[in-house]
Amino acid sequence: MTADQPRPLLVTHSGKFHCDEVFAYTVLRLALGLHEPGRDHTLARTRSAGIIESGDIVWDVGARFDAATNRFDHHQRGAPTRPNETPFSSAGLIWQVYGERAVAALMPAGAERFAGQIAADLDSTLVLRIDEIDNGVAVDGPGRDNLGFSTLVGEFNPTWDDPAGSGPTAGDTAFLAATAFAETVLRHRVDGLRARMDAEATVLGAHRSAEDPRLLVLERGMPWKNVVHNHALPVLLTVSPASNGNWMVDTVPPEPGSFAQKLPLSEAWAGLQNDELATISGVPDAVFVHLRRFVGAAKSRDGALAMAQATLARLTSR
Structure with missing residues (x-):
């Protein structure tokens, strides 16, 4: 005016x-x-x-x-x-x-x-x-x-x-x-x-460009679980950065709010941290895997991807 x-x-x-x-x-x-x-x-x-x-x-x-x-x-x-x-x-x-x-x-x-x-x-x-x-x-x-x-x-x-x-x-x-x-x-x-x-637009875009539709890789941390469920995406694992500098490997629950996982992380990794986990997993910068195997972390993007890919490889070796 x-x-x-x-x-x-x-x-x-x-x-x-x-x-x-x-x-x-x-x-x-x-x-x-x-x-x-x-x-x-x-x-x-x-x-x-x-x-x-x-x-x-x-x-x-x-x-x-x-x-x-x-x-x-x-x-x-x-x-x-x-x-x-x-x-x-x-x-x-x-x-x-x-x-x-x-x-x-x-x-x-x-x-x-x-x-x-x-x-x-x-x-x-x-x-x-x-x-x-x-x-x-x-x-x-x-x-x-x-x-x-x-x-x-x-x-x-x-x-x-x-x-x-x-x-x-x-x-x-x-x-x-x-x-x-x-x-x-x-x-x-x-x-x-x-x-x-x-976040929904970003998650859907990342999934469209993914090499493996079972693995969702996000370059920033953001809400993704509801997007995966609401759009029935075939995602089993997600890799994304955490605020502390680590990169997280998250499993996907079968339905919203569930503590179960469609594909848990390796049983051999459960509850391990740092050097012990790095030795068992073969990922040099692996940081931890939760005892219940629904989440893990590495210090780098490549390390988290290696953990996720090793987990997905178990499906083809069954």
Whole structure:
């Protein structure tokens, strides 16, 4: 926004706030590149019909939903519902229009391709949950959501005996504090999903280029087990670097959460370390193999690969 452009007027209701209008405001600020009310936009928390009518974007107040004119209330008769008939809150309505743009604003360079997928994931989980609780249709009931996101946002409201809860600007400072909290949660959730999707793409790419589809070699440590299971990859062993400089050899469980292995490491290596393991395995820089044979390590990539390949060779010698 240039200096000669009018600041957009963003309007929601005054008084006690809930998670849906706080989250909606968070999404709008990210999607529109807004940072500070009074500097690059005006935030009005009001019940004044005149101010509501003049708002550029209005949510959770005004008794009207019309995305084309940026009206996002959900309290009126005939308010929109999701395909499963869950009523939208203002958070859900705003998310349908601005969610992907908000997610894209949180993406590091090169990761924008995940924005649509992340927005859809968040809509079916976090945003849907806000809709359910705000409309009183949560299966477990809002009263049981004691540590949930909606509850924690609501606790930013001033208490009944707090002077900040009275007067024409009652709760405005708390509303902005709740918005900062909501943005922090959203940033971390988006980054977690981005990292998960990036890992999935990397694992699938590494598997496609693997010389042996049973052996997955990753040049960085990352979550891989769910990718292997979700895509039914024929991986039996994975080699990847650890944070301590070693290279790990991991076995693959037959199903998520299992402590069994499709192909355990050699029984002769179980519980051995360093020189003893190097002598038995024939891998000079072998470091250890767990007693239960689900993981081992070497000091180098080549050493870990040698351990993995020796394990796979047992299949052909049976």
